[in-house]
Amino acid sequence: MSPDLHHLSGAYAVDALDRAERESFEHHLSVCDACRAEVAELSDAAHSLAVLGEATPPASLRTSVLAGIAQVRPLPPLVTDSSLVSAADDPSTPVAPVVPLFRRASTWLAAAAAAAAIAVGGIAWSPWSGDAPTLSAVQQVERADDAATVTSHKGAVTATLAYSRRLDRSAITVAGMPPAPDGKTYQLWYVGSDEVARSAGFLTAGADGHGEAVLEGGIDGASAVGVTVEPTGGSQAPTTDPIMVMAVA
Amino acid sequence: MMEDMTAASPGPRTSVSGGAAASPADLAELLRRSARGDEAAFADLYDATSRRVFGLVLRIVRDHAMSEEVTQEVYLDVWRSSARFDPARGSALSWLMTIAHRAAVDRVRSSEASRRRDDAHAAATRPVEFDETSEAATTALEAQRVRKALLTLTEAQRSAVELAYLGGYTHTEVAGLLGLPLGTAKTRIRDGLIRLRDTLGVPA
Numbered sequence A: 001m002s003p004d005l006h007h008l009s010g011a012y013a014v015d016a017l018d019r020a021e022r023e024s025f026e027h028h029l030s031v032c033d034a035c036r037a038e039v040a041e042l043s044d045a046a047h048s049l050a051v052l053g054e055a056t057p058p059a060s061l062r063t064s065v066l067a068g069i070a071q072v073r074p075l076p077p078l079v080t081d082s083s084l085v086s087a088a089d090d091p092s093t094p095v096a097p098v099v100p101l102f103r104r105a106s107t108w109l110a111a112a113a114a115a116a117a118i119a120v121g122g123i124a125w126s127p128w129s130g131d132a133p134t135l136s137a138v139q140q141v142e143r144a145d146d147a148a149t150v151t152s153h154k155g156a157v158t159a160t161l162a163y164s165r166r167l168d169r170s171a172i173t174v175a176g177m178p179p180a181p182d183g184k185t186y187q188l189w190y191v192g193s194d195e196v197a198r199s200a201g202f203l204t205a206g207a208d209g210h211g212e213a214v215l216e217g218g219i220d221g222a223s224a225v226g227v228t229v230e231p232t233g234g235s236q237a238p239t240t241d242p243i244m245v246m247a248v249a
Numbered sequence B: 001m002m003e004d005m006t007a008a009s010p011g012p013r014t015s016v017s018g019g020a021a022a023s024p025a026d027l028a029e030l031l032r033r034s035a036r037g038d039e040a041a042f043a044d045l046y047d048a049t050s051r052r053v054f055g056l057v058l059r060i061v062r063d064h065a066m067s068e069e070v071t072q073e074v075y076l077d078v079w080r081s082s083a084r085f086d087p088a089r090g091s092a093l094s095w096l097m098t099i100a101h102r103a104a105v106d107r108v109r110s111s112e113a114s115r116r117r118d119d120a121h122a123a124a125t126r127p128v129e130f131d132e133t134s135e136a137a138t139t140a141l142e143a144q145r146v147r148k149a150l151l152t153l154t155e156a157q158r159s160a161v162e163l164a165y166l167g168g169y170t171h172t173e174v175a176g177l178l179g180l181p182l183g184t185a186k187t188r189i190r191d192g193l194i195r196l197r198d199t200l201g202v203p204a
């Protein structure tokens, strides 16, 4: 590893690294005590600057924050986090062949929390449309008697996840989605409460920005569904930050 | 702004006017209670920190509506992950501000806010102004201490730190804005922060 890596602590502390540098430095942080300590100190120093530009948010923001948290359950303490770090520190600990954790679990969870606050609701079952023979696989999930939906917005993209615990299925519908870049694909993931991601297949957006897919595998055990951009053919575990995350109840 | 004047005026909330005036131990305790689902504790945490969080986000994001959105996301994230705050790794305020800064920076770097990047040149040629009028009385002393500490940085270090932290620019962008050779801005930022840390670490 580059000896220069230690010198990234300052830029990391003020979020001045680009995405790739940030990721490689975070990997370095997981094995370098000196950098961890330095980042903590330099972050403190940097955050002291925030005292120079305080601004009062509108009262409506307080109202919506408090309304938002009322719909979101705080996560339990992350027990696996410290055990992972100590395992990485201890060279005698064999590396277990487990599915890797999301590298940036907090990003997923933040996005999921925001999404959960935006829209969680049941779809009313319509008896006159429920058993139509022309129902697509996606519609079958959407019309399940216990179906619920979560909608997430990101820029011009709207994603709606419909899921049924009874059917143990979920389906995603997107609008305004650009086609995946050349050599890339949109991959779907079920994320458990332990933050382990399991692949749930792929999503293709058409020229009109529309796409839909029934996720592979059951939703049982999942607390969120995410979408990442992966190399064509997909990845064993997410290799990039999610572009969409939807929390499921 | 009217709201700022109200916040700075004496009143029942003066001790927690949103400027992080509550003691570090108080904030950590409020987080612990939030982790157990205590919404009243979280409201107190919000009241004690929201001026600082919103001010920082606004500083980086600029757009008012977008800043409100980011601030809301930050507090939802803080609520949801409150049990994961580890007092052994740093103060509650630092943890919260780290989440806020990251969220604001991620927002301006996303494509939907790329407009702001076009203003990069304008930002570079405009001196960073501190919004003194929005300072609550309770934080005035702390602000004075920080402003003094900043004076111990070289001009080059101070510009680099401010553009990175308060401007939300990457070190590559900072190098471009300051006309530095690529790769030197990160050293400048680190040296500046070390100086700031050492100066602030000495009791006034």
Ligand SMILES: [Zn+2]
Pocket (backbone or CB within 6 Å): A005, A006, A028, A032, A034, A035, A036
């Ligand atoms: Zn290191």
